[in-house]
Structures are given as structure tokens and as C-alpha cells.
Amino acid sequence: MHRIRIAACLLVAMATSQMTQAQIVNGSFETGDFTGWIATDMPGPYSAISVLSSGTLPVFNMVFGCPLLSTASTDGAFSVHHGFAGAGPGVYTLAQDVVLGPCSTRLEFDWVAAWEMTCCGATLPRTFRVDIEPVGGGAFLQRSVLLTAAPQTDVCSTGATTSSVDVSAFAGLPMRISFEWDVPELGTGPGFFELDNVRFTDPIANGSFETGDLTGWGTTAGPFVQQPWAVFPAGSGWGGSWFCSAPVHGNFSAGHGIMGATLEALFQDVCLGPCDTTITFEWRVAYLEVFGDDYEFRVEIEPSGGGVALQSDLITSVVPLGADTAGTMVTQSVDVSAFAGSCVRLSFEWALTAGGPFPINLGQFELDNVRVGCVPSTAVVRNGSGLNPTGFSELGGAEIGGSWDTRVVLPAGALGSTVQISTGGPFSGFFLSGLLNGELLMLPPFLPTDVVLGTDHAIPIPPDCTLAGATLAAQATTFSLGPLNFVLQNALDFTIGTQ
Ligand SMILES: [Ca+2]
Numbered sequence: 001m002h003r004i005r006i007a008a009c010l011l012v013a014m015a016t017s018q019m020t021q022a023q024i025v026n027g028s029f030e031t032g033d034f035t036g037w038i039a040t041d042m043p044g045p046y047s048a049i050s051v052l053s054s055g056t057l058p059v060f061n062m063v064f065g066c067p068l069l070s071t072a073s074t075d076g077a078f079s080v081h082h083g084f085a086g087a088g089p090g091v092y093t094l095a096q097d098v099v100l101g102p103c104s105t106r107l108e109f110d111w112v113a114a115w116e117m118t119c120c121g122a123t124l125p126r127t128f129r130v131d132i133e134p135v136g137g138g139a140f141l142q143r144s145v146l147l148t149a150a151p152q153t154d155v156c157s158t159g160a161t162t163s164s165v166d167v168s169a170f171a172g173l174p175m176r177i178s179f180e181w182d183v184p185e186l187g188t189g190p191g192f193f194e195l196d197n198v199r200f201t202d203p204i205a206n207g208s209f210e211t212g213d214l215t216g217w218g219t220t221a222g223p224f225v226q227q228p229w230a231v232f233p234a235g236s237g238w239g240g241s242w243f244c245s246a247p248v249h250g251n252f253s254a255g256h257g258i259m260g261a262t263l264e265a266l267f268q269d270v271c272l273g274p275c276d277t278t279i280t281f282e283w284r285v286a287y288l289e290v291f292g293d294d295y296e297f298r299v300e301i302e303p304s305g306g307g308v309a310l311q312s313d314l315i316t317s318v319v320p321l322g323a324d325t326a327g328t329m330v331t332q333s334v335d336v337s338a339f340a341g342s343c344v345r346l347s348f349e350w351a352l353t354a355g356g357p358f359p360i361n362l363g364q365f366e367l368d369n370v371r372v373g374c375v376p377s378t379a380v381v382r383n384g385s386g387l388n389p390t391g392f393s394e395l396g397g398a399e400i401g402g403s404w405d406t407r408v409v410l411p412a413g414a415l416g417s418t419v420q421i422s423t424g425g426p427f428s429g430f431f432l433s434g435l436l437n438g439e440l441l442m443l444p445p446f447l448p449t450d451v452v453l454g455t456d457h458a459i460p461i462p463p464d465c466t467l468a469g470a471t472l473a474a475q476a477t478t479f480s481l482g483p484l485n486f487v488l489q490n491a492l493d494f495t496i497g498t499q
Pocket residue numbers: 027028029030073074075076077078079196197
């Protein structure tokens with residue numbers, strides 16, 4: 001005989017409102033206005049910040065000696081424009097509060113700029129930057145400067161540019177993204193700026209339910225549902241619940257109560273990236289079967305928009321009598337490699353497979369942290385015996401299809417630096433002197449050496465998904481001439497991640 005347990009939860013107040021958006025709202029400005037955004041002008045803008053149709057010739061955008069620029073949306077029919085100049089000083093801003101998915105690591109957007117700053121006594125640069133701020137605004141938590149327009153320069157057009165900002169430090173968290181254009185002087189010449197197609201690269205919206213609701217998800221529910229799919233804050237329950245919500249990521253998880261439903265689905269149409277080969281999530285269930293009905297929990301991949309399943313992963317075929325994982329959230333991954341690079345519907349389903357027609361059951365289900373199987377990029381410093389200089393560091397993580405960005409601090413008199421990547425693995429205890437000096441920290445074979453006259457290296461990573469998670473050893477040297485002399489630096493063991 002099974003004892004029906006009713007959890008005594010500390011019922012936390014439900015989220016009073018939708019905190020923030022799961023994805024960028026109106027990121028391509030295709031509403032034709034600033035829906036979803038907070039836009040502010042600088043004082044006395046030469047052209048006010050506004051959403052314009054592609055092909056519009058804004059007023060006051062001339063750059064002397066250059067052809068006039070019209071807007072040219074990179075996605076759809078609308079984009080944002082402003083004059084990037086005015087009777088300031090002041091700052092144009094365009095902000096939105098959002099929640100990143102657990103795998104969101106990059107904010108991407110397209111822009112083009114032009115300016116005439118040779119005419120009118122400019123002494124300070126104008127800048128374009130992206131700030132990450134707390135929800136609601138405040139002091140920036142991260143600042144990325146994308147463009148510095150130097151005084152006494154003119155540029156007819158930068159050309160259409162796609163930029164990305166690493167926001168991985170905020171993955172899964174609510175935050176404000178704020179595009180800002182700083183014009184520090186009054187009347188120092190006209191300009192032009194256009195922004196379009198602001199997006200995150202995360203394919204799953206609100207996978208951790210941190211909006212506090214089901215934003216981004218759709219549901220279907222059968223009859224006699226005890227508790228339809230909903231989002232609950234940590235520590236809460238509902239009538240007849242068996243356990244208290246315990247999110248594994250953030251403060252919210254999704255759940256529903258089971259009673260006689262024939263199919264309860266929670267679904268989302270997603271576009272998987274070329275390296276998105278798994279979908280991972282945490283779940284648990286407490287369940288009591290009363291009249292011999294069989295249920296299963298499954299994850300289905302269907303065509304975008306829904307339809308006959310293309311793939312159905314049976315997570316647990318018939319849930320046993322009294323099945324109960326209430327104690328712990330179980331981490332589960334499903335293989336979606338057959339759909340990598342395509343758009344599909346991801347559907348979590350709780351289905352009656354036998355019994356009825358009036359099944360009477362009691363139970364509770366919890367789901368959290370739905371994400372693609374992202375691989376983070378990491379780098380670990382290795383100094384060996386400590387004799388080598390330690391000037392080799394990472395600027396930006398190695399990601400498939402991107403580049404691995406590093407810096408080598410040059411000693412006085414050095415001309416440049418090299419980075420060698422080894423496929424032979426880490427090594428230590430072998431000391432060289434002569435042309436090459438210091439402790440060798442990795443074994444051959446080596447990939448082609450990257451050599452620069454200076455400090456910074458951007459080593460391309462091929463767009464090959466099989467490299468995800470690969471760890472390689474790298475070591476830098478600095479060099480000077482007369483006589484030619486290479487000095488070995490520390491090593492970095494770096495792991496290639498997915499974007
Ligand atoms: Ca657009």
C-alpha cells in the first residue's frame with residue numbers, strides 16, 4: 001500500500017510579473033518601432049534615434065566628400081538609425097532587459113557607421129559600446145567598446161559589420177543589455193549609425209524558466225489535469241503536490257500535476273546550430289498509480305510547427321507503480337545529432353499509454369535547465385618548474401568556427417612573439433639553451449606556428465564540430481634580433497568550446 005505523501009512546502013509567492021524577456025524582443029525592429037526597447041536620445045541629436053525602413057535617406061548625415069548613406073537593413077525591412085552626432089555632449093542609448101539561456105554565450109548584432117570629424121574642432125573620440133547592466137539599469141557589470149571614432153578623422157562608411165559580445169559570464173541570468181553611443185563634444189561634425197538584427201546565439205528560449213513564466217514555450221493539456229504546466233519559484237508547491245520545487249539552475253523550474261491527462265506537452269520550436277548535437281535537462285517525478293494505467297515521459301523531436309514525431313526518446317517507458325525520483329533531480333541528455341543545423345520542435349511529453357478511459361492518478365513532475373549540450377572553452381596556465389617568464393595569457397576562448405585570442409607580453413627589446421600548439425600533449429623538465437631558451441612544456445608534433453611582430457595572436461579554429469571539447473597544449477615564445485634569440489614562456493592548456 002502506498003502512502004500518498006503531500007509535501008508541506010514553504011509556499012513562496014509566485015512571481016508577481018514577468019520579470020524580463022527570454023529572448024531579445026523585436027531584435028530586428030520589424031515592428032517598425034521600439035517595441036520591447038528603451039531608446040533615449042543624446043541632447044540635440046542631429047538625427048534622433050529612430051526605427052527607419054530600409055532605403056531611407058536620413059537628414060543631416062553627410063560626410064564631406066562622401067556619397068550620402070541610406071539605411072540598409074541586414075535583416076527584414078527595418079533597422080535603427082541615429083546621427084551619431086549632435087549638440088551634446090551626450091549619449092544615445094538603446095536598452096532591453098532579458099534573460100539569457102544557460103548556454104547563451106554571445107550577443108550578436110549588425111551595424112554600420114560613418115562620421116566627419118575633421119571639420120569642426122573635434123578633440124575627443126566618439127565611441128560605440130555594449131554595456132551589461134543589472135535588470136532595470138545601473139552601473140555596468142561589463143563594458144565592450146566596439147568602435148572608437150578618432151577626432152580629426154572622417155570615414156565614409158565602415159561597411160556592414162557583424163559584431164559579437166561575450167556574455168557567457170551572465171548565462172542563465174536576468175540582465176540589461178544597453179547599446180550606447182557616446183558623443184563627448186558639442187557640434188564636432190555629422191555622422192551616421194545604423195543597428196539591426198540583435199540576437200543571442202542560444203537556440204532554446206527560457207530553457208531555465210527564469211522569466212518566471214512559460215515565455216517561449218507552448219503547452220497542450222488533456223482533460224482532468226490537476227495542475228497544467230506552469231513555472232514555480234523554488235520552495236513552492238500546489239494542491240496535492242508531493243514535493244517542493246527545487247530548481248537546479250536559477251530560481252524557477254517548470255512543473256505540472258498529473259491526474260488523468262492523456263497527453264501533456266511542453267514544447268518549443270528551436271533552430272539547432274551545427275554543433276548542437278545533444279539536449280540536456282534535469283527532471284524528477286513522484287507518481288502513484290491507482291487504477292493500473294501506464295504513463296511515460298518522453299522527449300520528441302517533431303517538425304517545426306508540430307506533427308508526427310521524427311524522433312521519440314523514451315526517457316522512462318512505463319513509469320513503475322509509485323515511481324519516485326522526488327529525492328533528486330536527474331540529469332538527462334537526448335541525442336539530437338540527426339537534426340543539428342536544422343529547425344525542429346522540441347516537445348517534452350507526459351502521456352497515458354495504457355488504461356483509462358477515466359484514469360485516476362496522482363503525481364507531480366518537475367523540469368528545469370533545458371539546454372543544448374554546449375561545451376565551454378577553458379584555458380589553464382602551466383608554468384612548469386617556474387623558470388620561464390609568464391607572459392602568455394588568453395584574451396578570448398577558443399570556439400569552433402571562431403578564433404583563439406591570446407597575448408604574449410614582450411620583454412624590453414623584443415620584436416614579437418610566436419605561439420605553438422602541440423598535438424603531442426603537455427610535457428616538462430627539458431631545458432634548452434642557445435637559439436631557443438627555457439623549459440619546453442609540450443611534446444611534438446606541433447601545428448603550424450603563429451608568428452606576429454607584436455603581442456596579440458588570433459588563431460583560427462576550423463568550423464569542425466568534432467573539435468568540441470578537444471584539449472590542446474600551447475606554448476609561446478618571444479624573440480629579438482641581433483643575435484636572434486627565442487625565449488620560451490609559460491604554456492596554456494586550452495579546451496575548444498562551442499559557440
Ligand atoms: Ca531588421
